[in-house]
Amino acid sequence: MPSISVVPVVLSGGSGSRLWPLSRDQHPKQLLALAGADSLLQATLRRVAELPGLGVARPLVVCGEAYRFVIAEQLRQIGCEGQIVLEPVGRNTAPAMAVAAHAAGSEGDDPLMLVMPADHMIPDAAAFGRAVAAAAPLAMAGAMVTFGVAPTTPETGYGYIQRGPAFALAADGTTVWSIARFLEKPDEETAERLVREGECLWNAGLFMVRASVWLQALRHCRPDIATAVATTWEARRTDSDFVRLPMAAFAACPSDSIDYAVMERLVAGGARDPALPHGVVVPLAAGWSDVGAWNSVWQCLPKDEAGNAVQGDVVLRDARNTLVMAERRLVACCGVDDLVVVETADAVLVVHKDRAQEVKQIVEQLRREGRAAATAHRKIHRPWGWYDSVDAGARFQVKRILVKPGAALSLQMHHHRAEHWIVVKGTAQVTCDDRQFLLTENESTFIPLGKIHRLENPGRFDLEMIEVQSGSYLGEDDIVRFDDVYGRVPAAAPLMR
Template identity: 55%
Template sequence: MLTPVIMAGGSGSRLWPLSRQLHPKQFLPLTGEGSMLQETLKRLAPLAHRSPLLICNEEHRFLVAEQVRQQGITDARILLEPEGRNTAPAIALAALQAMEAEPEALLLVLAADHLIRDVAQFHASVSHARRLAEQGQLVTFGVVPTHAETGYGYIQRGAGQGDFGFKVRRFVEKPDRVTAEDYLATGDYYWNSGMFLFSARRYLEELERFQPAMVKACRAALAGASEDLDFTRLDAEAFQACPADSIDYAVMERTEHASVVPLDAGWSDIGSWSALWEVSERDAQGNACHGDVMLHDSHNLLVHADHRLVATVGVEDLVVVETKDAVLVARKDRVQEVKQIVARLKAEGRSEQANHREVYRPWGVYDSIDQGNRYQVKCITVKPGAKLSVQMHHHRAEHWVVVSGTAKVTIGEKTQLVSENESTYIPIGQVHALENPGKIPLELIEVQSGAYLGEDDIVRFNDRYGRS
């Protein structure tokens, strides 16, 4: 039985302003009703498989857990990397953990942020790859190219293996335009998808041959791991000693057991706004629109409006993306340069690089709807049964007004229920807590006032989600 391993890290900076550091593209509904991660999980449904194993970083852990829960999956395992060390160590950790439950585990390694339109064809390729993996091959999926793409690495196929697979002749880096056209003409090259199927044992054997220090560090990181709610926390010191490398460089380019199975299933990594335009439904003028959009004499646009009307007149080949706190306008052939805007935002310490105006927490979400000198107004939504940490602030007071639902409010030694259209006040320095004891979401307006209103003015005394 397959063990799905889903790589859910990454920042998706090229899809800013929708994708942000703390809410990147894998958690966004870019191509379907669910997020990219949720679509990846749904894609597994017809396959016979064990509970999925997800790998992410610390700052995304609650997003991963919540989106997995929304899919009705209760037995997923979530590994938290203390820091990113690239794909080879991450997959090694998954292999080690999978073998604890099944010594001969077969790993289906997937990215959380890929689009696959033809799910039936994807399942067929997985079936072909599985046969090779059971014979000891390390199988990668090579996407059948549809055009001369310069943004992907390529895999050249060698001799045939079975009815559907090939030996890997070589991996090649992203080519220039002329070279990419030559690859397309030969028919021997595939796009490197970064998806794999192999025996956990065989992968670790090959990694041990080429990178023994990596395997040693991963074993130590798991041996010192601790369980925290839905998460497995690795031993940080042991993992930081691990060499960083991709699976391609560490194993696939060096092993004698690399095979490739073609994948012709409408694949895309949605790596840029232009890539999203290419896979989106478009009107007769070539425009792909989302939200409240009005166009006049406009052609080949991608327009994404989240919260207000966006109108265009007499323009073409543009990307226009509107969110609550930022607007992007870019030429479609230069959208790769969006990451330079993200780098500048980060260098200037601006919050738009990391967070949306809406910020997700394990207990719910808050939206900073207004702020000024010495005040800030938030709309806070608390999930049923959820509770914010027991906390206090040195520099701000808070006034809570309940809009819908019922709040259980603790201020000092006093606990009370606050219902719709009622309010309460928390003075500076007062220990307090907020909980939703009801069956429906609790929505309230929070008005903060004080000399300093930063999120780091929170002293937590107790937190059910393990935050310090």
């Protein structure tokens, strides 16, 4: 039996705006399948399902309210029974890790936490497992362990860890280094020097530490954060599959990252504070990438003999070192080099790989202009399924709707629109005022303006239908909700079906 048990902690925040148009505020990059069938979140959880020589406890996912149902569904798809803790507002990674430490230790023990972002790629799971196994005994002994990647290029978008003297020799012969200092996102000249000198590693943003050690270090370095999180955790409540934190208490918590709040203070001034744990770095050689921009995605994907990486319906002619991702339509490229082309239902991005970081500025411009494509896809995921806005015009809108087996939309009404429902697959149970009836394939009904109604799927297969809305206002906030099985608050904005 393994002597050390590890709680995988997955921090699933952030929007990944540099991966627009696939990644958007309402469906960020950790929920995307960028390489294979699994999303980055699912791949992270699969990677830690088994670790060599270690026992793996139930994983813990810390995420925002907006993603809770999609994340719960993605966990269900891979058979993962994880605990999901909801942050009512983002407060960066240090408070999130403190929440995880309270959750992991809530049964009175002092577990070892493996803290990971949900949005990284690590293709070599075996090498990752070996690095974690090398780190575990050190973390159990009270060290604060981080993981470092040998740099291959002078990246300016990564943080760096400068190695200090050797701290220990792991059981597999791996040298574990003390940390001399952290360097946050250097300029190009500094990055080139760091790579040339060979004494620095990329900061992979992965941590291994006992829950009590992290909380003690946080209380010493940032007592304001530690106190605010402790107060918040005491007032938590459990709702269905989620642990919820109170808005007011958590919103009062200062925002800071793990590195700034604690890790950099482990080596501040070159002399370690004896009240703090040892900070050490374990080498990680597993193909790690934070996939922070489209050029990083290109680097991670398999390529043809000309250096092209493609997904979807793509035709290339005389193209080199190009990434093309087609979601809905055929994309053809001819005579292009070093481009990124990403096609979705409502947007197309074309950018040179060398300028992939500038996609964030495009998203910022779209937000200033109030463009919906900055924040949401045309296809919107909901706890009961999804809807896709396929067409719209003056006073009308057409949607494809899928309702999962056993799922139901809220009991609701609209002040400004009527709806026509046409079932194309499955069976629908319809409530319209005091009437309740079934619709099967090729049948339809009309929901007049102002009528209280609900759509349900009583069957064992997906319900697919077409909805045609007509009226003077068709926004999603024209919903008065009377009952909802998912516990969504009627006053929330934007209101959801």
